[in-house]
Amino acid sequence: MSERIPAKIIDAAATRRTPADAGGPIHTKAFSGRYRLFRILGAGSLFALFFGTVWLTWNQRQAVLWDLVNRKFHIFGATFWPQDLILLSAILIIAAFGLFFITVAAGRIWCGYTCPQSVWTWVFMWAEKVTEGDRHQRVRLDAAPWSANKILRRGGKHAIWLGVSLLTALTFVGYFTPIRELTTGLLTLDLGSQAAFWVFFFTAATYINAGWLREKVCRDMCPYARFQSVMFDRDTLVISYDAARGEQRGPRRKDSDPAAQGLGDCIDCTLCVQVCPTGIDIRDGLQFECIGCAACIDACDSVMDKMGYARGLVSYTSESALEGGKTQWLRPRLVGYAGVLTLMIGLFVVALVERPLMSIDVTRDRNLFRENSAGQVENVYRLKVINKRQQPGSYQISLDAPDGFRLVSPDLLHLGAEDILDLPVNVIWEGEQWPEPRKEINFVLSAVDFVSNDVVADSTFLAPVRR
Ligand code: SF4
Ligand code: SF4
Incomplete structure (x- = not known):
């Protein structure tokens, strides 16, 4: 008995929509399978991380919060200050190298499984399927005249899209403004103009990107889509149609x-x-839209x-495998990326562990120098001492300078958790001869009640030209 694949029955006019076909939207057919399961796992993990983390609390404070007003980034037990920006930049560089490594090894696996653009698009497609039906029903609905049924289905779809977009925007802004205050503000319509602007902006961006632009973002806007092809080599895993096995194509019993x-x-x-969410035919060979x-x-x-x-x-195969060879995993480029990535992660961990949890900045007073009542030359400085820890701490300040210089400052400084102290101090020249007109001196900040390397800030001591 003959059996035809049911998908073949679908309306021929709607069967194939590639970017070259232009015009209406791409209606994808819903499908299940093992890779869809991986996609759901990838999207589920990303969603749980994104929507869940923002609500976690640590030490009576939002666990992950980029506090723009106070210029501090809290991530669980650690607080990063503007001085630690280099560490945050390092995370971005490591992430970029990680992406290079994954791309060389497995092609666009990031795009297909975890890129927020793809993940949110999958969710919006799901909303489309729930409200308007599967592919052929949506194609028919597109062509149908406006009716109560069409308005209801379209309205339902856009309501879900807007709801997801608003939740996404609220959560995203919640990483920069405390989420609980933000949610209360939204519910009481008392958000404040700045927060309201950003929530509106990201709601619109999500709605437009995942609802309307979809594959156009990947195809025409994403720079990664453009440059990743130069990272591919003959052993990179790509999704391919085995033309040698598939052709001559054609229906049969x-x-x-x-x-x-x-x-x-x-x-x-x-x-x-x-x-295909980008509307291409994989049988035409590897295309950058994929x-x-x-x-x-x-x-x-199936x-x-x-x-x-x-x-x-x-x-999933490689050019080498398609030509009858074997996919080489241990190849110089991949090993090189892996080596650099491991080294960078190692250096980052060391820098993170060694990161001083205090800092000191020195600003010289506007007056160059002055002579005190005892006839000694004196310079005035303003010290900015920061306790970067989430606990209070005690500190000492000392002077690293040649004999003859004396620092006049409190013996012990007590700073509360994440406190900043502005402290005016004097340095006096008590030696017998005038110092040189300009002398390098260092202020040293030492922790008293916890273990940390000393932090040094350099400055200069100015004196009148030797008499
Ligand atoms: S051809 Fe289409 S369906 Fe296949 S992997 Fe590429 S984007 Fe996905
Ligand atoms: S490759 Fe051929 S058999 Fe496989 S899904 Fe595409 S058209 Fe059908």
């Missing part, structure tokens, strides 16, 4: 012998095109199962 008909394994059902989501693999594997053929007509 399930129980027929394709070889006798001169056919390959592709039954030309176009299911791989219908599930975000590596593997939906076409799931679709084609077709192969139904036909009783081996899976993998569309699969």
Whole structure:
């Protein structure tokens, strides 16, 4: 008995929509499979992390908060100050190298599984399916005249899109403004103009990007999509159609012998095109629009199962493997990226552990120098001492300078958690001869009640030209 793949029955006019087809939106067919499961896991983890972390509390404070007003970044037990910006920059550089490494090894796996643009688009597609039905129903709804049913379905879809967008914006802004105050402000319509602007801005950005622009962001706007192809090599994992096995494509009966008909394994059902969120046909070869989501693999594997053929007509493979060779994992470029990445992570961890939890800045007084009542030369400085810890601390300040200089400052400084102290101090020259007109001196900040390396701030002592 013959069996045709049902997807083949779908309206021919709507079967294939590629960017080249231009015009209406791309309606993807919903599909299940093992790679879809990975995508759901990736998206689920990202969502849980994004929407959950912002509500965590640590030491009676929001656990992760970039406090722009006070210029501090709290992440659980650690607080980063503007002086620690280099560490935050290092995280971005490590993330970039991590992305290079993953791209060389497995192509656009980031785009397909965890990129927020893709993940939010999947969620918006789900909302579309819930309200307007699967692919062919949406194509029909597009073509149908406006009716109560169409308004209701469209309205429901946009309501869900706007709801998700608002939640996304609220959460994102909540990483910069305490989320509880923000939510209360939103519910009582008392957000404040700045917060209201950013919530509105990110709601609109999410709604437009994930609802309307979708694959156009990946195709026309994302710089990563453009430059990643230069990172690919012959052993990079990409999603490919095995043309040697699939061609000559064509429909056939399930129980027929394709070889006798001169056919390959592709039954030309176009299911791989219908599930593609960027609307391309993977059988045309690797295209830069492909975000590596593997939906076409799931679709084609199910077709192969139904036909009783081996899976993998569309699969993760490499150029080398497609040409009959083996994918090389230990290749210089990949090993190089892995080495640099490991080194950078190691250096970052050391820098993080060694990061001083206090800091001192010195500003010289506007007056160059003065002579005190005892006839000694004196310079005045303003010290800014910061306790970066989330606990109070005691500190001492000393002077690292040649004999003859004396620091006049309190013996012990007590600072509360994350306190900043502005402290005027004097340095006096008590030696017998006038010092040089300009002498390098250092202020040393030492922790008293916790273990930390001393922190040094350099300055100069000015004196009149030797008489
Ligand atoms: S071609 Fe396949 S992997 Fe690429 S975007 Fe389309 S469905 Fe995803
Ligand atoms: S590659 Fe697979 S899913 Fe695509 S048309 Fe051929 S048989 Fe169908």
